[in-house]
Amino acid sequence: MNFEAFVARCRAEWPGFDDPRRLSRAPYPADRSLAGILAEVEGMATENKLRLLNLAVGALSDGEVYVEIGCYKGASLIGASAGNPAAKIYACDNFSQFRATADELRATLARRTAPGQVSFHDMEFRDFLRLRPWHPASIGVYFYDGGHSFADQYEALALVLGSLANDALVIIDDTNKRNVRAANRLFARCVPGFELVLDLRTARNHSPAWWNGIQLYRFRRSGPPLPLDGPAYRCRRFLWDDVLLRGRHLYRAGRGALKQRLKARARPRAR
Numbered sequence: 143m144n145f146e147a148f149v150a151r152c153r154a155e156w157p158g159f160d161d162p163r164r165l166s167r168a169p170y171p172a173d174r175s176l177a178g179i180l181a182e183v184e185g186m187a188t189e190n191k192l193r194l195l196n197l198a199v200g201a202l203s204d205g206e207v208y209v210e211i212g213c214y215k216g217a218s219l220i221g222a223s224a225g226n227p228a229a230k231i232y233a234c235d236n237f238s239q240f241r242a243t244a245d246e247l248r249a250t251l252a253r254r255t256a257p258g259q260v261s262f263h264d265m266e267f268r269d270f271l272r273l274r275p276w277h278p279a280s281i282g283v284y285f286y287d288g289g290h291s292f293a294d295q296y297e298a299l300a301l302v303l304g305s306l307a308n309d310a311l312v313i314i315d316d317t318n319k320r321n322v323r324a325a326n327r328l329f330a331r332c333v334p335g336f337e338l339v340l341d342l343r344t345a346r347n348h349s350p351a352w353w354n355g356i357q358l359y360r361f362r363r364s365g366p367p368l369p370l371d372g373p374a375y376r377c378r379r380f381l382w383d384d385v386l387l388r389g390r391h392l393y394r395a396g397r398g399a400l401k402q403r404l405k406a407r408a409r410p411r412a413r
């Protein structure tokens with residue numbers, strides 16, 4: 143992708159683009175024409191995020207495609223494709239989280255994107271990345287907004303690496319989460335040319351500026367990566383997913399059960 147053109151367009155949209163603290167608080171971009179999307183299609187996104195994806199897709203080079211993982215009801219896909227009808231898009235979701243369906247998403251895409259522009263795959267993202275339906279094209283812009291366990295995050299990068307263009311942009315959502323940041327950081331350490339170029343954090347999740355944080359990496363293919371499945375990855379996966387994530391799920395389940403019991407006890411007994 144044409145990284146320089148992308149950055150120049152971003153500077154025109156956000157006067158504080160080169161100052162991450164200022165940018166992280168920007169309420170919206172200069173061009174507000176994507177604002178209506180979120181009023182029509184429920185999304186886990188913001189106007190800023192849609193514009194950023196849209197500019198990235200607009201900077202694809204010939205023969206490159208946009209790939210998105212984690213589409214939900216389609217808001218980010220529609221934002222990315224708006225005004226870029228020639229861009230070819232491959233997208234994936236398995237609807238394992240939240241409440242959306244493949245039929246609903248397909249109907250929205252049929253209404254809001256150019257015919258044949260989006261090739262949607264209802265499947266687990268690892269299978270999708272191994273299938274490489276875009277092949278032999280390469281990915282100029284990759285947006286990952288799927289599951290956010292440490293393993294999900296890291297494998298979503300490891301499995302796409304071979305398909306990225308020699309100069310590609312990787313956009314990762316929900317990067318306020320510490321496990322997401324840790325996975326991205328480790329991956330960048332193992333892969334020469336994978337460079338963090340923007341890191342926006344928000345004060346909370348569902349922030350109207352940038353939702354739950356976002357990171358942009360520029361990938362310029364250079365040397366071969368270090369082994370991606372080595373002990374550094376396996377130790378961190380154990381810590382983040384098997385210990386911390388599982389512990390959090392158990393804690394939440396226990397707290398929920400306790401609340402139910404207390405509620406049942408407080409209810410007056412029927413005579």
Ligand SMILES: C[S@@+](CC[C@H](N)C(=O)[O-])C[C@H]1O[C@@H](n2cnc3c(N)ncnc32)[C@H](O)[C@@H]1O
Pocket residue numbers: 184185186187211212213214215216217218219234235236237238239240242265266267268287288289
């Ligand atoms: C935060 S939502 C995506 C939001 C969307 N990009 C938007 O802007 O509205 C995350 C999506 O990732 C999907 N997902 C989670 N784990 C997945 C997996 N292993 N494979 C494919 N999709 C997955 C969920 O079903 C969910 O729809």
